[in-house]
Structure formats: C-alpha cells, structure tokens
Amino acid sequence: MASKELTEEGADNLLAQLDTAYRRVEESQGSRVKLESAEINLLKVLEQARDMLTTALMASADRAALKEIFGGSCRRTGRIRAVLDAAQFTSERVVDPRLMGCRNACESVEQVLRDLGLGAALRAAQVAEREALAKEKAMIASTRTPPKAPPGGEDAAAAAAAAAAAKVAEEADRLAHEEAARKVAEAEDAAKKAAAEEAARAAALEAAEREAAKEEAARTAAVEAARRAAEEQAARIAAAEEAARRLAEETKARRAEEEEAARRLAEETAAAEAARRAEEEEAVRRAAAEDAARKTAEEAARREAEARAAEIAARKASEEEARKRREEEVHPKGKGGKGKGKAKGKHPGPGAEICTPARPLCHAEKVPLCKIGCGRQVAPGVTRHGKPFDTCCRGCALGAGHDDLCGKINPSKVGPGKCKMGCGLDAAKGRDSSGWALDTCCRGCATGEGHDGKCGKDVGDREVPYTTIDPSESFYRMAKVQLPAVQYNQLVQEIRELNRKSQSLEECHRKCSVLIGDGKEELLLELRRLLAASSVR
The missing domain is CATH 1.20.1160 (Paired amphipathic helix 2 (pah2 repeat))
Incomplete structure (x- = not known):
C-alpha cells in the first residue's frame, strides 16, 4: 500500500485515520464480526504509518524532514506510540508483520529524535498522548451499548449492566495503577539521572584536579628546564669565547704563512715571467722562420697553379681548335654558305657555341630547387657518393645561412672526381677523418684561402679517431x-x-x-x- 505524502498535513491526516481506526476497534469490543473488520482496518492504517516513518528516516542524511514532521513537540510520534501500546489485537492478528514493522519503525524514529536532543520532549509527548488515549478509551467503554436482554430477562440485563459497570471500574483502576507505576518509574529515572549527573560532576572535578596537578608539574619542569638552559647557555658562551681566542691565534699564524707564501709566489712569478718572455721570443723567431717557409711554399704552389692554369688554357685552346674543325667538317664552306649533305634543323648553324652540359651527370632537363625551401636552384655537381646535390649550399643544408659561393659555381667545372668548390681541378686522393672520400682539391681551396702545395695530390687516408x-x-x-x-x-x-x-x-x-x-x-x-x-x- 502506498504511503501518505511526507508532509505535516499528510501526517496529520494519517493520525486522524489512526484515531478513527483505533476508536472503531474499541467500540467493536463484544462483537466478533465488527472487531475483526475493525482490527483489519487498523492494521492497514498502521502499515501506512510504518511506510511514512520509514520514508522520513531515509529522506535525507541530515534528518531535516524527520525533525520537521515528527520533531518539535513530538506529538505525532507520541500518538503513534500510544496507539501501538494501547491497541489489543486478537490472537489471529497479534503476530501480523505490519504491527511489528510499525513498532520497529516508531522505535527507530524515537532513537533519532533522542540523538537530536529531543528526548525530554518525546517523553512528555508520550505521557500526554498515553493519558489522553486512556481517557478516550474509558469514555468509549462507558458509552458502549450493552447487549439487549431477551424478553422476560430484566434480571439478566441488570446483571449485564452491573458487569459492564464493574468492567469500567476495573479498567479505571487498571489505568490508575498504570499511571502510578509510570510516575514511580519516572521518579526512579529522575533519581538515576541525578545520580549520573552527580557522578559526572565528581568525575569532572577529579579530572580538573588531575589537570591542575599536571599543569603544576609542567610548570615545575619548565622552571627546571629554564635553569638547565641558562647553565648550558653560559657553557656555550664560554666555549665560544675560547674558540674565538683560538681562531684569532690560528688566523694570525695563517696570515704569516700566507705572507710567506705570497713572497715565494712573487719570486716564482718573476722567474716564470722571465722564462715566458724567453719562450715568446723563441716562438717569435720560430714563427718568422715558419712564415718564411710558408711564403716559399705558397710561391711554389702559385707557380705550380700558374703552370696548371697555362696547361688548362692550352687544353682549352686545343679543344676550341678541335671544335672549329668539327664545325668545318659538319658545315664545309661553299657557294652561298651551303654545304653538301646539310640536314636542316639537326645541327647548329655556323658560329653556334658547342659546350659541355650545364650540370654534368646531374639534371638533364629543368634544374630543381633547394629542398630546404630557400627558393634557389640546387648546387651543380654530385655528392661523395655520386648523387646529384639536392640543396643550394652547405650552409643552407645546416640551417646556418647561404655560403659565399652559393649560386656562383660554374656548372661546367664540377662533376665526378672534380673539386666541389668549382675551381675546375681534380679532387685530392684520400679519405677524411670521417672515412669519406675527399671532394675538394686541397684544404686551402676548401677554406677559401687559395690552393696549397698538396693541391690535387694523393694525401692518403686520415685515421678515423671515433x-x-x-x-x-x-x-x-x-x-x-x-x-x-x-x-x-x-x-x-x-x-x-x-x-x-x-x-x-x-x-x-x-x-x-x-x-x-x-x-x-x-x-x-x-x-x-x-x-x-x-x-x-
């Protein structure tokens, strides 16, 4: 069965239904059929009360809804508890799980209210609701209609009325006894509470005395510690003064040693300076001799280069003479400039220049651009491994800017076996320190200082150190x-x-x-x- 809405109005409506159902049970005493129907109806209302109490317990972690509806004066909780305690069910329904469930839910709500500090209000509400319900029960019993006497049975009716009056008196006595027992129990609870409070005060007093004793002991220990600290401070001051005296003596001795060492160092420095000057003079003399030897070697290299240039010029003149002879063979001179066997469009005209390819063994058609993206054409010639260059210069390849020779090398003077600097000479024989074949004619040409004495020669393989x-x-x-x-x-x-x-x-x-x-x-x-x-x- 669905629970009532979890609001104050819903709780009040449920309590009104609970009072009505309880009143029907009391009014139906003496009639088995009516009593059974009334008990079933009361169990239904107790089931709704159980669901509402359970919902209030689970509504929120801070118990705000429970405190708002069942807290305060705790009247609603006390009323449910009074009905649960006063209701007397027949043996068939006294073990109904709805009755036990409502009783357990009510006890849980009561415990939460005690934890929230509403224990006193809860006890007062339970006592008030129990007394009100007892008075209501006595009133219902006194107004209950006695069974009709059979015809001619006036004595039996009188006896029944007397029995009913005796039962009412007995119920009133029972309620009086219960009220007296309740008051005795409350008095005992108050005495126990007062005893507990007295014990708590005694324990608090004893704890305060122990804390005062601890504080006194701590103060005594602090005074003793301060005295010891003062003695230790005095000892430290004396030790510091002794250490300062010793340090002063050591400093004085160290200064004397430093002055002696400085004097010796000055003498040694003077001697070293004299030796250095002598070495510099000797180095200047040797440098002059080496410079003279270098100039002599450069002069010899220059003469050798001039001879080689003359040889190259002679070779070029010979090639030019051969070219002219080929032209005369292809275009013999005759009348009107026409020669026998001339094929139009297949040979250049007279005087046309016949030259070597622009980039030997590199790019037969369009010259590509540098792969670094600078926008310049790739350098002419090939790498050490015989592949065409794909960058414009070494500086661009290393990300350090263009070299001085970038774009200025004559393509006809580079190629396999030639110096990559574009001087037209053959590369030197041998390998560099990285194990690669040399691709320049000499170190001087590679560094832009002019050809040296080893230009174009077999310099051998340098050792690869790493x-x-x-x-x-x-x-x-x-x-x-x-x-x-x-x-x-x-x-x-x-x-x-x-x-x-x-x-x-x-x-x-x-x-x-x-x-x-x-x-x-x-x-x-x-x-x-x-x-x-x-x-x-």
Missing part, C-alpha cells in the same frame, strides 16, 4: 627517415666535429640528443650504441 660516417649504417638510416633534412645535416656535422676532435664524446652526445629531441627513444638508443663503440675505438 666513427666512420656511413649512410648505410642503421643509426644514419633511422635518423634520415625520422629527422628533417636540416636537423639530419646538423647531426652529421656534430659527428664530423667529434672525428676532428673539436669536441668531446660527452659534448657530442648532448648536442646530438638535443637535435633528435624527445619521443625518439629508439634513435637515442642507437646514438648511445654508436658513441659507445666509438669510445672503445
């Missing part, structure tokens, strides 16, 4: 795939600087790790493996 830069090695293949072009070129340049001994292994590892960046653990692991193998070498 690691060979091999693009087929797993680290370089992974780096070329995972890194942008500029970062890859900068990474290779850092390893070149390591091979040139321009930086340490630790510095190379740090710079390469920065270039690789986060999120590439496998590539960083390959870098550590590569540098670990280099350190063993």
Whole structure:
C-alpha cells in the first residue's frame, strides 16, 4: 500500500485515520464480526504509518524532514506510540508483520529524535498522548451499548449492566495503577539521572584536579628546564669565547704563512715571467722562420697553379681548335654558305657555341630547387657518393645561412672526381677523418684561402679517431627517415666535429640528443650504441 505524502498535513491526516481506526476497534469490543473488520482496518492504517516513518528516516542524511514532521513537540510520534501500546489485537492478528514493522519503525524514529536532543520532549509527548488515549478509551467503554436482554430477562440485563459497570471500574483502576507505576518509574529515572549527573560532576572535578596537578608539574619542569638552559647557555658562551681566542691565534699564524707564501709566489712569478718572455721570443723567431717557409711554399704552389692554369688554357685552346674543325667538317664552306649533305634543323648553324652540359651527370632537363625551401636552384655537381646535390649550399643544408659561393659555381667545372668548390681541378686522393672520400682539391681551396702545395695530390687516408660516417649504417638510416633534412645535416656535422676532435664524446652526445629531441627513444638508443663503440675505438 502506498504511503501518505511526507508532509505535516499528510501526517496529520494519517493520525486522524489512526484515531478513527483505533476508536472503531474499541467500540467493536463484544462483537466478533465488527472487531475483526475493525482490527483489519487498523492494521492497514498502521502499515501506512510504518511506510511514512520509514520514508522520513531515509529522506535525507541530515534528518531535516524527520525533525520537521515528527520533531518539535513530538506529538505525532507520541500518538503513534500510544496507539501501538494501547491497541489489543486478537490472537489471529497479534503476530501480523505490519504491527511489528510499525513498532520497529516508531522505535527507530524515537532513537533519532533522542540523538537530536529531543528526548525530554518525546517523553512528555508520550505521557500526554498515553493519558489522553486512556481517557478516550474509558469514555468509549462507558458509552458502549450493552447487549439487549431477551424478553422476560430484566434480571439478566441488570446483571449485564452491573458487569459492564464493574468492567469500567476495573479498567479505571487498571489505568490508575498504570499511571502510578509510570510516575514511580519516572521518579526512579529522575533519581538515576541525578545520580549520573552527580557522578559526572565528581568525575569532572577529579579530572580538573588531575589537570591542575599536571599543569603544576609542567610548570615545575619548565622552571627546571629554564635553569638547565641558562647553565648550558653560559657553557656555550664560554666555549665560544675560547674558540674565538683560538681562531684569532690560528688566523694570525695563517696570515704569516700566507705572507710567506705570497713572497715565494712573487719570486716564482718573476722567474716564470722571465722564462715566458724567453719562450715568446723563441716562438717569435720560430714563427718568422715558419712564415718564411710558408711564403716559399705558397710561391711554389702559385707557380705550380700558374703552370696548371697555362696547361688548362692550352687544353682549352686545343679543344676550341678541335671544335672549329668539327664545325668545318659538319658545315664545309661553299657557294652561298651551303654545304653538301646539310640536314636542316639537326645541327647548329655556323658560329653556334658547342659546350659541355650545364650540370654534368646531374639534371638533364629543368634544374630543381633547394629542398630546404630557400627558393634557389640546387648546387651543380654530385655528392661523395655520386648523387646529384639536392640543396643550394652547405650552409643552407645546416640551417646556418647561404655560403659565399652559393649560386656562383660554374656548372661546367664540377662533376665526378672534380673539386666541389668549382675551381675546375681534380679532387685530392684520400679519405677524411670521417672515412669519406675527399671532394675538394686541397684544404686551402676548401677554406677559401687559395690552393696549397698538396693541391690535387694523393694525401692518403686520415685515421678515423671515433666513427666512420656511413649512410648505410642503421643509426644514419633511422635518423634520415625520422629527422628533417636540416636537423639530419646538423647531426652529421656534430659527428664530423667529434672525428676532428673539436669536441668531446660527452659534448657530442648532448648536442646530438638535443637535435633528435624527445619521443625518439629508439634513435637515442642507437646514438648511445654508436658513441659507445666509438669510445672503445
């Protein structure tokens, strides 16, 4: 059965139904049929009361609805308890679960009200409602219509009326006894409460005395601790004064030692300065001798370069003479400038220039742009591995700006085996410190200082101090795939600087790790493996 609405008005309506149902039960005493119907009706109303009490218990965590409806004067709770205690059911319905459920729900609500501090109000309400219900029950019993006497049975009717009056008197005596017992129980409860309060006051007094004793002991201990602290402070001051005296003596001795050391250092510095000046003079003399030797070597290199240039000029003159002869063979001179066997549109006209391809072995058609995105055409020539260049210059590839020679190299003077600087000479024979074949004619040409004495010669293979830069090695293949072009070129340049001994292994590892960046653990692991193998070498 659905519960009543959880409001004060709903609770009042339920109490009105509860009073009506209880009154019917009392009025139906003596009639078995009416009593059975009245008890069933009262159990239905008690079921609704049980549901409302349960809903109030579960309505909110702070019990606000329960306190608002069943709290305050606790009149509604006291009324339900009075009906539960006063109602007397027949044996068939005294064990009905609705009766027990309502009794348990009422006890739970009463316990919550006590926890909320409404115990006194609850007891007063229970006593008042119990007395009111007892008076109402006595009034119903006195007005209950006695059964009709059969014809000729006036004596029996009188006897029945006397019995009813005796029952009313007995019920009144019982209620009086109950009221007296209740008052005795309340007096005993008040005495127990007073005894408990007295015990609590005694315990509080004893606790206060113990706390005062503790505080006194704490004050005594604090005074003793202060005395000990003063003694320790005096001892510390004496120790500090003794330490200061010793420190002053040690400082004086140290200053004397420092002055002696400074005197000796001055003498040693003067001697070292004299030796340094002598070494500088010797170094100047040696530098002058080396400069003279260098100038002599440069003069020899210049003469050799002039001879080579003359040789190249002679070769070019020979090639030009051969070209002219080929033109005469293709276009023999004759009347009207027409030659026998001339095919129109298949050969250049007289005087047309025949030259080598613009970019040998590079780009037969349109010249592509630099892959870095600077907008310039790629450099002419090929890499160390014979592949066409895909950037305009080394500086652009490393992200450091364009080189001075960017876009200025003559395409006809570069190619396989030629110096990449565009001087037209053959590249020197040998390998650099990274294990790669040399691609310039000499160091002077590579640095822009002019050709030196080893230009174009076989300088041999330099020892690789750390690691060979091999693009087929797993680290370089992974780096070329995972890194942008500029970062890859900068990474290779850092390893070149390591091979040139321009930086340490630790510095190379740090710079390469920065270039690789986060999120590439496998590539960083390959870098550590590569540098670990280099350190063993």
